[in-house]
Structures are given as structure tokens and as C-alpha cells.
């Protein structure tokens with residue numbers, strides 16, 4: 001595989017997709033800064049590969065994220081690749097709508113990305129070099145049942161990536177958007193509903209790295225889930241809502 005990056009920062013690296021990405025990049029010789037809140041899990045990860053450095057941070061704290069960025073630049077050098085992947089899934093419908101939970105999902109899934117971009121982008125623009133990958137979800141394509149907290153936060157990330165890609169291209173900085181379908185991780189372990197076409201975190205990491213290597217904008221997988229949801233996204237509301245309502249009635 002062609003080596004594009006010397007240094008990478010991955011948020012949400014303590015488990016699941018982020019952890020797999022950290023291990024794969026480190027195995028290729030990339031110096032990886034791995035961030036999450038859990039210090040113990042990050043220490044376990046750094047023990048797997050000397051190319052991984054733990055930088056514990058809560059992505060919802062703007063000052064702490066700026067300090068984490070500064071520490072990474074100091075210790076590893078300028079960041080070539082940032083995979084902004086930290087996220088939470090909090091299933092919520094109309095019946096249990098809770099503004100605090102909705103705000104919390106937004107703060108982690110969208111605000112965490114914004115907090116990291118704030119220090120990352122000026123540094124990348126100055127160097128005219130860098131690649132940022134924003135991890136959203138196919139759940140951000142359209143409002144889906146049980147995703148009253150999650151889907152809006154992921155739709156916001158998709159929108160942000162669309163805004164940034166052409167703007168940052170002028171500065172030599174690449175933006176990618178990662179939209180996974182179901183992936184087997186601690187996040188989905190809580191789900192009791194069927195998860196069609198679910199892939200392992202290892203397969204997810206392979207898809208993501210292949211897409212990043214080619215500097216693709218949208219990296220979405222698996223194709224079955226992506227194409228199904230893209231068809232749903234294209235439907236007019238008059239067709240879309242009856243489908244969702246029929247599905248809700250059948251549960």
C-alpha cells in the first residue's frame with residue numbers, strides 16, 4: 001500500500017472501528033495518536049504497537065481537545081491524517097424524547113468533530129497538506145426510527161463534510177466522509193433488533209483505509225445497506241413516510 005501519512009490522530013480509538021484503524025495504520029509504520037476517554041483501554045492499545053501513543057481526551061471539551069492537538073504536534077510532529085471517529089449511539093424515539101440526551105449526542109458526534117477541526121485546520125492550511133476524515137453514518141442520510149438523538153447528529157456531520165471538501169481542496173487539504181452501515185463493535189452490541197449486512201470492525205477498517213488511500217470523498221459500506229438507504233433518501237416524503245409508518249406498525 002502506498003504510504004501517504006507519517007502521523008495520524010484518531011479519536012474514538014479505544015474500541016471498535018477506531019481501535020482497528022489505529023492498529024492497521026501503526027502496523028504500516030504510521031505514528032498514531034489514539035484518543036478516547038478511557039485511559040486503561042488506550043494503554044492496552046499502546047501496548048500492542050510502539051507506534052501508538054495514547055492521548056486521552058473527552059472530545060466534548062473544546063480546550064482539552066486543543067491541548068491534545070498541541071501535545072500531539074509537539075510529540076509526533078504535524079498531523080497528516082485525522083480520523084474524527086468518536087461517537088455515541090443513544091437509541092431514542094418520540095415516546096422517550098429527551099432534550100439533554102439529544103444535546104449530548106450532538107455534543108459528542110458533531111461537536112467533538114468541530115472541536116478537533118478548530119486546531120487541525122489552520123495547521124493543515126498553513127502546510128497546504130493534510131487529510132481529515134469525518135465519521136458519520138448511513139443513519140445520517142435520512143431521519144430514521146429510534147434515531148432521534150443519533151440521526152440529526154450524523155446528518156450534521158455529513159453536511160459539514162460537504163461544506164468543507166471543496167473549500168479545503170483550494171488549500172491542498174483533503175476531506176473524506178465515512179458512512180458505515182452496521183459494524184460489530186461495543187456500540188452495536190446493545191442492539192436487540194436485526195442488523196442486516198453487519199460487518200466486522202476489521203472489515204470496516206479495511207474499507208475506510210482503502211477509501212482514504214484514494215482520497216475518496218464518501219467512504220460508505222457495505223454496499224447493500226448503502227444502496228438501500230440511498231434509494232430511501234431519494235424517495236419523496238409522500239412515499240418515504242408511509243414506508244416508515246408501515247414498518248413502525250409492524251414492530
Ligand SMILES: NC(=O)c1ccc[n+]([C@@H]2O[C@H](COP(=O)([O-])OP(=O)(O)OC[C@H]3O[C@@H](n4cnc5c(N)ncnc54)[C@H](OP(=O)(O)O)[C@@H]3O)[C@@H](O)[C@H]2O)c1
Pocket residue numbers: 011012013014015016017018035036037038039041057058059060085086087088089108112135136137138179180181182183184185186187188
Ligand atoms: N458500529 C456501527 O454500526 C456504526 C455504524 C455507523 C457509524 N458508526 C460510527 O463509527 C464511529 C465509531 O463507532 P464504533 O462502532 O467503533 O463504536 P465504539 O466501539 O462504541 O467506539 C466509540 C469510541 O468513541 C469514544 N468516545 C465516546 N464518547 C467520547 C467522548 N466524549 N470523548 C472521546 N471519545 C469518546 C469511545 O471511547 P471512550 O468511551 O473511552 O471515550 C470509543 O473509543 C462512531 O462515530 C459511530 O457513530 C458506527
